[in-house]
Amino acid sequence: MATLTDRAAPAAAAAHRRGRRPSGVQQARSRAGWILLLPALVHSAIFIAVPTVIVVALGFTDTRIVGRGSWIGLGNYVKLLGDDTFRKALLHTLTYTLVVVPVGMVVALLIAIGLNQNIRVRGLFRTLFYIPVVTATVAVSVVWLWIYNPSTGLANEVLAFFGIGRSGWLTDPHTALPALMVVGIWQGLGFKMILYLAALQGISPDLIDAARLDGASKWQVFRNVTWPGLAPVQFFVLVTSIAGSFQVFDLVYVTTGGGPANATNVLNFDIFTNAFARLQIGYASAETVIMLIFVGVLIYVGRLSQRDRKEL
């Protein structure tokens, strides 16, 4: 049943569209809303908007320590285009994102579908899958460092058990980034799984029953009933996964430090190195702006890929 508030909001909007002045009560509510919103706006302004503007401005300077630089225009951006380390970091980041995001989403969806069945101890499995999400990445990284230890690590012991030769894992430039991708996929599974599970449980069983009664196969039920029902959460998972993968840092920092031979150097880590190891803050700021642009483009492309844009 619609409440008074539900009826009041459209009425106020309609009044506004007709050009009539809102009533005193409506104005007071609007004022109260803005005042309640003010702390969040101030927080966003101080910690998000202002730093963003400063970073963009710093990107046009040769600042080494804040407050001590001069304007160089697009000099940093020109230098970045010619910086092999930056190009490789961008490539590694894109590769990491393009592998971790879709693979993570597919695996999480499969797990969610499995855990949506009426199986024993599914509650335990749900908890176990979610534990990596709530574990600090530093702790996760330390454990995986042990797993990937070329001499005594579990990974090589498993390979040896199957008669496969040992790998250098994080010390081999060819396997270091894929090894980190495995960790990235593993750690992100729980979060995506929970979201998919919630979405699956939101799909009306009547629709599925109806489809089955009409003779639809399991694949047809999934494609025509389940998959469309997951669309809203798909976009959210996609956006958060892209943003998270593009910003991977602590995993790289703890495990490989960007090595070996920059094989795992990703954008965020390169920005950190430029800002705090090389003390090239202007340069790192320009790199940050480029990263933001890439993230924005990827998210926009992801949005375009969604079927029903009106829902977004």
Next chain:
Amino acid sequence: MTRKLSVVAALAVTGLLLAGCGSAQPKASSEDPAKATGEIRVLVANFPLNNQGSAAFQSIVDIFHKTYPKITVKSDFVPYDGLNQKISTSLASGQSYDVISAGIGWVQPLADLGAIQNLTALGVTKADLTKTVYPGFVPPMLYKGDVYAVPVVANPRVLAYSKSAFEKAGLDPTKPPQSLAELRADAKKLTITDGSGNITQTGFDFFAPPSNYRQQFVAFMGALGGTEFTGDKPTFNTAAGVAALDMMHSMITVDKSSVYGFQNSAKTALVTTGAAAMGFTGPYVDCSTNQDLGGIGDKCKDLVYFNLTDKKTVEYVGGRVAAIGAGSKYTKADLAFLDAFRAPSSQIAISKFDVGVPVSKDAVNSDFVTSNPAGSFASKNLEKGVFEYGGATFLDFRAKFGPALDAAILGQTSAAATLASLEKIAEGR
């Protein structure tokens, strides 16, 4: 109801804004040692956060308090990798540290950035340093001819080989390699692999994780007569530098007498655990039998220490220094803290956990140094030290140096091309 809500919201906003305002710490108001009060902030790199580190730092503070009893010392411990962040953010926020303890390579870049003060202007001269520390430690403390930091502890890397491993390989256990070519040949003979080609005894352990072969390169290049920098001019892109890097590539990637980037889980030198027949190690080896605490017991007697030798005999030496932060106004108190850092007992306390040896000339005969074979060898050879430092661009260069060397060591690029591109970075191009 709506009005009350607005008032509550307005008060909440005001409260949040006021909460963001902090009050600055009061600072020392007088330079008279006995009466001076206030607080100095000390940034210390690589002090462990355990009881040993805390006790060592407290002993330094106790010495300082003999001169300035009423000044509080507030410390920030940070790993070397986080040192630059702390310094840059402290300068940016206007809350710079009064005393900064960093590595040798930090002196000139920090001086160039204006992050540390000119100690010569405060009365610390080159002659003062020369009297007390090994001569090789003085140039890294200088920037444009003036002293900007004082050395505290030396962190040498010595080489060792196992006599028993030499005997098993048919090598003379009384003769260490006398050239880099001999080192390479001996390492090949000392490498033992299993049926699958996995190394079970490393021929020569570089004791370096991935992207951290810089110090070993400086040592190899030094043995060939090269230096990393001369003043602030890069001088590593020479025949000696290329030959050194080529040698490392050959030993690791071609001969496979070392596993690139390998470290044991305890991150100790493989030569001290028997996993390597020869290799780099630190200047302190625990010869006790307590394996739980890292003691290697009888292995100590099996180890022989030697220097890298070719055209020159060298020992790689890193080190810890102390400097006064740019923003500090309490320079006399800071100088007293630097003196406390350099007191003989402080040097020994820091050396114990910093894997170092005291940098003072007269420490070579101290009980601490003579009690440990590695430390004793390292200390006696400090005058053969080669260092990793060089000019205002050094930190910039250092960040790129490690990964670039990796590429050459793994054969992804040539040694010549790698050093040429690093030279451009070092020159600020």
